[in-house]
Amino acid sequence: MPTAATMLGFCAATLAILVIPGPSVMYVVARSIAHGRRAGLYSMLGLEVGALLHVAGTAAGLAALLASSEFAFTLLRYAGAAYLLHLGVQQLRVRHEQVDSPAHRTSPASRLRLFRDGVLVDLLNPKTALFFVAFLPQFVDPGRGPATVQVVVLGLVFVLLAALCDSTYAVAxxxxxxRLRDSHRTRRRIDRISAGVYVGLAGMAVLV
Incomplete structure (x- = not known):
């Protein structure tokens, strides 16, 4: 197990990374603005489950295998970008078709779908896997026990801190x-902004 000093250093480094809004925060904020606070929180839970799967992949060596295969990395990256584009188009189309429907305005998005989308968005991002491969081993001490166990512990702490950070953004x-959903025009603008965020994230996934 990591020492207390190592864990404190890890938490400080993690918080320094998480405090700067990144793709995950942008995704959660877009979901919260489009569908409300609960939608943002369910999306956050999906993202963190996806991150946990990446941690498991890192501990099992699958992430390192992904890093060594340019074809697999590219394929997963484009799959993730395509899914984000799908979410953007879906946001525009569904909202614009049903924006005047009272049922549409009062019915929350499917919680299961929001959770699933969050898992897939994170899971289909190979950069998350590569981040864990590069970041977690820096805090592993070979003299403190099996490296796999330490990676899992550090990964769990990272995901917990990420959940706290992302949920704060979702609530805000x-x-x-x-406060912004009072008018028809404002709702349409929210839809467009949310769709734009998804398209922007897709572009980042491919180009950055």
Missing amino acids: AGRLAA
Whole structure:
């Protein structure tokens, strides 16, 4: 197990990374603005489950295998970008077709779908896997036990801190969105902004 000093250093480094809004935060904020606070929180849970799967892959050596295969990395990256584009188009199409429907305005997005989308968005991002491969081993001490166990522990701590950070953004964005949904025009703008975020994330996944 990592020492207390190592864990404190790891938490400090993790918080320094998480405090700067990245793709995950942008995704959660977009979901919260488009569908409300609960949608953002369910999306956050999906993202963190996806991150946990990446941690498991890192511990099992699968992430290192992905890093060594340019074809697999590229394929997964484009699959993730395509899924984000699908979410963007879906946001525009569904909202615009049903924006005047009272049922549409009062019915929350499917919780299961929001959770699933979050898992897939994170899981289909190979850069997350490569991040864990590069970041977690820096805090592993060979003299403190099996490296796999240490990677899992560090990964769990990272995901927990990420959940706290992302949920804070989800709640804040949800409160802001509740004040902005009073007019038909504002709702349409929210839809377009949310769709734009998904398209922007897709572009980042491919180009950055």
